[in-house]
Amino acid sequence: MPTIQQLQDFTQQVRRDILRMVHAVNSGHPGGSLGCAEFFTCLYQEIMDYSTDFDMDGKNEDMFFLSNGHISPVYYSVLARSGFFSVEELATFRKLNSRLQGHPTTHEHLPGIRIASGSLGQGMSVAIGAAQAKKLNGDDKIVYSLHGDGELQEGQIWEAVMYAAAKKVDNLISTVDVNEKQIDGTTDQVLAMGSLKAKFEAFGWDVLEVKKGNDVAAILEGLKEAKLRTGKGKPVCILLYTEMGNGVDFMMHTHAWHGKAPNDEQLANALEQNPATLGDY
16 A cells, blocks of 8 residues: 555646646646545545456446546546556647547547546436446445535436435445535535535435545545445445645635646746656656
8 A cells, every 4th residue: 555655746746747737738627636636646546446457347346437527637647647548648638639638538438437527417327327237236346426516506416416315325435526616716606505514414325524635644534434334325425625726826725727727937836836756747
């Protein structure tokens, strides 16, 4: 198992990848990607049981579905650095004929990607279906999904949440990135949702909170606890409280970098705050 320092170093390199990918094409979503870098690192470097000999069925291995697909830069970086495809391919992000589209798609057959996730609200339904398929197949592995808190404003999410509890889909761990920001402002300004914990519990889920959502040790503890709660009749929700733009001082504490690329000067500043640890592509 990697040490906490190794996970932190991995995360720091992922932040560099995110920044460089988005800057190169002046397009993409750095804010949420940076905020979830620690989560993806922990999930793929320690928590999940998977094979890089990728197939779409994912039998006898844990599966992950990214619902808020616009944070593809962090997903691609972690997949590449976890061995699914070459790190050098990150340089093709959002370019013509690239397998690394702005939102993940499946027709390019990029290893690690099982669903197209650009339309918000759909990932929960897919994850539930995959989890039920595992139960039908006698597969005891876990299905993970990630969602943005702003994404929870979509009605389909709550239909799926209700269904998962009613059908006792207890091999599912769905994490919500609670950064309280979306493209047009804070989530409270756009459409206040009240207590997410109370809502998920009212819908019949087992809910745990990770208050330090950008702390590797806290994330690991939360994910391990969530695994212990599977198989007990309820789907599991992790509310992960993160900071959008984490690790880059001028991108934090604002929604402005939800979908904006840094210019040359800003990139240099951001990279200086995050020195290379594993080597750039």
